[in-house]
Amino acid sequence: MALIKRGAYLATASDCVACHTASHGKPFAGGLPISTPVGTVYSTNITPSMEDGIGQYTEEDFSHAIRLGIRRDGANLYPAMPYTSYARFNDADTQALYAYFMHGVKPVDEPAPKTSLPFPMDIRASMKVWNGLFLDTKPFVADPHHSVEWNRGAYLVEGAAHCSACHTPRGFLMQEDTNRDLAGAQVGPWYAPNVTSDTASGIGTWTQEELVAYLRSGRVPGKAQAAGSMGEAVEHSFQYLDSTDIEAMATYVKSAPAVHDPAAEGTRFTAGNMSSDLSSLRGTDGIRSVDVGIPTGAELFQGNCASCHSAHGEGSKDGYYPSLFHNSATGAHDPNNLIAAILYGVNRKTSDRQAFMPGFGGKPTDAMQLSDQDIALLGNYVLKTYGRADTVITEQDVAEVRHGGPSSNLIALARGGMAAGAVVIVLLVLAFVVRRRRRPSL
Template sequence: MNQRFFSIRHAFDSVAKNSRALIACAALGLAGAVGTHVTTAMAQQVANSVTPAPAPNSEAALIKQGRLLAIASDCMACHTVTDKGREFAGGYGIVSPMGTIYSTNITPSRRAGIGNYTEAQFARALREGVRADGAHLYPAMPYTAYTGMTDRDVHALYTYFMKGVEPVDEVPPQTALPFPFSIRQSMIVWNLLFLKDRRFAVDPQKSEEWNRGAYLTNVLAHCSACHTPRNMLMAEDLDRGFSGAQLGPWYAPNITSDPVSGIGAWSDAEIVDYLKTGHVIGKNQAAGGMAEAVQNSLQFLSADDLHSIAVYLKSTAPIRTSGESRPAFGIAGRGGDEASLRGTSSQNNVEAPRSGAALFSGYCASCHRPDGAGSTDQSYPSLFHNTATGGLNPSNLIAAILHGVDRKVGDQHVLMPNFGDDSFVQPLTDEQIAAISNYVLQRFGNSNLTVSANDVAVARKGGQLPFLAWVQPFLPVAGIAVLAILAFGFLWGKRRSRRLTAQSSR
């Protein structure tokens, strides 16, 4: 079989980070992009034999390949604090429902980083989530996806981090999660249950393009980490792979091949355009973690690579969201209510009682237009024919108002200001954001949905707590109770044994 390639646009000059989602990575402001190709080490299975792709023939080529793989895998996003300007030095706080997890220093520093790691230790950390000192990493590091990375790609990454990255002798803050999540050894059991430690294997029944898309989607880009729902123990529910998942205040939508709930009704060209630009007119626009993924990584993939991802995603098993009968982008809207506001007073007085129509007119209509049609170039998108307003989950509508949208692609910078607590425009209350959301839904989106002030309050705090985070405050008490019961049972058994021994000796 022929060699398999994926290519990414390479960016060298600067790195800037804006924000991260729970697992999705942060913004890389990458300048000076040039086109290139890099050989992946996707094993080729033919008649039960494996023919590896040829390795780069020099250390410089390995470093270049490793750098490209690091960009495709979003390593810098979580391992760099932008305002400090020290690449891969760690210290970024990843806010999770279990607490804040600080990324580690992965520069070749022997004192603070991974400079003392052997390649085998590096591979184990990448694929199994175990550091050189034996401590277990938390799955905020997506080793459950990287476990599929081939030996040759791991070797290229190792060479890059050891030879192509400047060492930084700075020890990042230590992660200190509350008990019992602070017990890293508990990850041994979690990994036994949920980590499938195996390399990517080419499916000989599928095309080269499909296999390339599968490797990019499932391993390097780790799309499933955000788009697959998780079970009570925070592991991906693979039976519902890519069917959509709540990520804090944001919702990562269904990207299966289902034509109603997923992307089955999208053309391949639309999927490619969305991944490249973060926007498809009449369907969707990237915000939150997806905007960061487009800005940081996906825009630098070649058209062939993006098309291979589209081919793979369109082949996934369709999963229909319960209750959905039409695509979320299918609602045409019913028009605005601007005319009813004419002649009224104090429309810009945020302290006055405000209707959703008045709030929309004051804060939204200047960009999205009173009729919700959006700006001419759709940088500010239409609010109808829009998955954020037409679906069954209003999370992305609420989150966009609370947190705004910030997406840089090429020379275009899409910026919607946020109206949350740190807004430089005007912080809005939970009631006001709920009123705007309901007006938008009634006029332009799914009118069967209603957003409450409590819904906004939950989103403002970071979203619904998963089961493990919800029960965490009770776990120490439960643990003490279990230990007390065990201790009582042990003492009672020992005392009973002594009595029986005494009776038998009489």
């Protein structure tokens, strides 16, 4: 029982349930569509079902899947499952996870939809080359130059919590750019911001207490609120971790080397001010459509936002609805999180409260549905009035976020036909061979 309990804790730390549970689906039964730059990936059934899950996996099979990205049948997983991070797990924790999923999870005999990516990404065997180039299979080794707390934080952040999988920029072949670790990256429709110690681009101005509070609750008043996949991590994972582990994670993240983004002038947490000019709500803000009959950004704000965030933008008095100034979503150089919040809303539940904002992306038949043009007008009004006024949102920006975020350049190659795809595979193989030859012999 102790081993299963330990495995359950590690599964929570790894946030397995968030990705492997579809909306209104059964826990760990898979089927959740995950937007990636190369297409939609469906999470798999990881219950101990003998037919549809991992019930036939041996402990070795399980270890190969989570640490090497190789299924029981020998096929490769896509790194949407963050085995590149889980490779850090030690043998004891891998054994505990296996015990939990085999004996602590109820089997669900329901197949998950199969992932079908465009050519050449649909060739799973190509991941063997990708892994040869980019997968570090060495388990975590403690650094004797740092404290026990720091090393525990490193083990969790680099491994179970897989923070770099979202917060580290990706290269052309979708590999993590280790030279810019935790420097911010697009994750589907949301942007996982820079969380390095840089005082302008990252969270270098945050205190240890603020970072702990954010990981635990998903909010730091006057600075940031978690939404999207980070909101899910808080809801399903971080809020349940031991306080010593949360403190350790904060200690490690606070030590992350600073990575500065020259485009992000000034910190995203202090941009904008409370608006004292209510004339803009009467439509004199200048942010309007060229088409007669299309509402202005101010009118859209008044009709959809002012009742919660207030006309002045300071939010509600109890802090439930955040201010629109000194807010990372309105103060960032990249406006995608503001767009995504308007489109998809926020629904984050913790032990002490639920943070809820309805989404306005909806279907055309929904009463609250806003068009791409509406959201661009609304977003620009919010930025100009309360946030980073030099950031501009276009209808194309909204359309891209509405459809799951930007696509990888590899998609363009795929659309170029099989010949282009074959060239990519050849280049990957050549790069792998060159890399292997450059490695010193053991």
